[in-house]
Amino acid sequence: MGEGSQKHRVIIVGGGFGGIRAAQELAKHSNEFDITLISDQPHFEYHAALYRVVTGRSPLEVCIPLSTIFENSPVKVVEDTIQTVYPKTKQILGKDGSKYIYDSLILALGSENAYLNVPGLREHSFTLRSINDALRLKRHIHETFIDAAIGLKNGQRHPIHLVLVGGGPTGVELSGELAIYARHMAKHHHLDPNTIIIDLFESGERLLGMLDKRVSELAFERLHQLGVNIFLNTPILENRIEAVYLADMKLKTKTLIWTAGVMTNQLYSKIKGLTFNSVGRVLVDLSMQAKGMHDLYVIGDAAASMYSGMAQTALYDGTFVAENLRRKLHGRPIVSYSPRQPISAIPIGPGWAMVVTKLGLITGRLGWWLRRIADWRFFNSILPLSKAFRAFSDGSHLSETCPICSKNQLN
Numbered sequence: 110m111g112e113g114s115q116k117h118r119v120i121i122v123g124g125g126f127g128g129i130r131a132a133q134e135l136a137k138h139s140n141e142f143d144i145t146l147i148s149d150q151p152h153f154e155y156h157a158a159l160y161r162v163v164t165g166r167s168p169l170e171v172c173i174p175l176s177t178i179f180e181n182s183p184v185k186v187v188e189d190t191i192q193t194v195y196p197k198t199k200q201i202l203g204k205d206g207s208k209y210i211y212d213s214l215i216l217a218l219g220s221e222n223a224y225l226n227v228p229g230l231r232e233h234s235f236t237l238r239s240i241n242d243a244l245r246l247k248r249h250i251h252e253t254f255i256d257a258a259i260g261l262k263n264g265q266r267h268p269i270h271l272v273l274v275g276g277g278p279t280g281v282e283l284s285g286e287l288a289i290y291a292r293h294m295a296k297h298h299h300l301d302p303n304t305i306i307i308d309l310f311e312s313g314e315r316l317l318g319m320l321d322k323r324v325s326e327l328a329f330e331r332l333h334q335l336g337v338n339i340f341l342n343t344p345i346l347e348n349r350i351e352a353v354y355l356a357d358m359k360l361k362t363k364t365l366i367w368t369a370g371v372m373t374n375q376l377y378s379k380i381k382g383l384t385f386n387s388v389g390r391v392l393v394d395l396s397m398q399a400k401g402m403h404d405l406y407v408i409g410d411a412a413a414s415m416y417s418g419m420a421q422t423a424l425y426d427g428t429f430v431a432e433n434l435r436r437k438l439h440g441r442p443i444v445s446y447s448p449r450q451p452i453s454a455i456p457i458g459p460g461w462a463m464v465v466t467k468l469g470l471i472t473g474r475l476g477w478w479l480r481r482i483a484d485w486r487f488f489n490s491i492l493p494l495s496k497a498f499r500a501f502s503d504g505s506h507l508s509e510t511c512p513i514c515s516k517n518q519l520n
């Protein structure tokens with residue numbers, strides 16, 4: 110227990126998947142733990158639904174206030190941006206210098222976009238890592254359609270060219286959904302759907318490179334059927350305001366969507382004593398404590414664990430660390446981390462998904478329903494039933510604000 114306090118003071122930084130799960134698990138033992146969750150925004154973001162926000166669905170499925178998640182909970186929620194961590198004195202500092210003291214610290218800060226030193230990419234690309242990114246991209250796409258329609262009325266034909274770079278799950282999901290969405294939009298903006306081009310570029314030799322080859326081939330076929338042009342082995346070299354330079358190619362576009370680069374939250378690199386693997390993830394021991402440090406745990410995307418980089422892993426880590434903190438408090442032996450392989454469920458176009466399980470691959474409508482069941486199970490695990498249902502069903506609601514499309518509410 111912390112000095113001068115009856116309870117063990119746990120501070121969790123990061124109100125994402127890992128952070129909220131750790132807080133909720135510890136909250137079950139609030140007689141033993143004093144729990145503070147600090148996050149730099151007042152809401153949790155459900156990243157898996159970001160592509161749906163770009164393509165016309167409600168942002169309410171993505172944004173869930175932390176105050177709702179922790180309503181009637183002993184967890185204290187504080188909105189602050191942590192700037193410095195002092196592991197030796199067990200203190201952390203917030204944006205305006207606020208000081209927080211802990212007995213145990215759980216860092217669950219997630220990841221950021223990485224632009225891999227490609228000139229112009231940071232300045233001129235769109236990304237999809239947050240609700241702000243999704244809304245910005247959506248607005249831009251609608252403005253592009255409005256401009257094209259005005260141009261057409263004035264006798265100028267401008268094909269609409271949406272370029273996605275990165276053939277991982279985000280690029281695959283978004284391009285598939287955009288292919289259908291853009292056709293609906295074209296109808297409402299009185300544009301010819303055949304003048305809309307959607308290109309997906311990948312620098313590697315296949316899409317979804319982290320999954321089985323068969324899965325990559327299937328994703329390729331499905332996107333091709335939906336009308337997405339796929340270019341493999343084609344890295345991006347430079348991005349300018351209205352043009353993108355790729356290996357052997359220059360394209361005129363105002364819409365480059367960058368989904369390929371990810372890096373560990375930069376705060377970790379400022380914490381003295383942490384060590385990192387070759388891709389910048391924090392080395393942790395078998396209890397998820399930062400290597401060589403005490404009472405400082407790193408979970409989720411930033412931890413150098415086998416399956417980090419997925420929400421399911423962050424949730425698993427949150428539960429794992431909470432359980433070990435209890436064991437430690439009671440003087441019981443701690444459990445060693447044993448990585449659990451997440452299930453990949455990748456929607457490609459409306460009502461269709463690929464689900465990769467240990468037992469095999471499930472595709473099509475059934476895959477889609479399995480994916481929706483996973484969404485539901487997640488919401489139900491963090492919210493009371495009625496609120497979980499609302500968040501889940503918000504994912505089906507249309508939310509068009511474009512002056513043209515809002516009149517027609519695309520479906």
Ligand SMILES: Cc1cc2nc3c(=O)[nH]c(=O)nc-3n(C[C@H](O)[C@H](O)[C@H](O)COP(=O)(O)OP(=O)(O)OC[C@H]3O[C@@H](n4cnc5c(N)ncnc54)[C@H](O)[C@@H]3O)c2cc1C
Pocket residue numbers: 122123124125126127128147148149150152153154156157158159160189190191192217218219220237238239279374376408409410411417418419420421422423451454
């Ligand atoms: C578009 C997209 C789709 C995805 N789809 C899936 C999917 O279908 N399935 C899947 O398993 N995974 C998916 N992922 C990956 C998944 O979202 C991440 O693995 C997961 O969010 C990691 O959880 P985390 O707790 O480590 O970080 P996050 O959930 O990112 O949470 C980090 C939190 O820390 C806060 N924070 C950051 N810096 C500070 C600071 N200095 N001070 C205070 N707070 C701070 C952030 O605001 C955020 O609340 C997707 C990711 C993206 C971007």
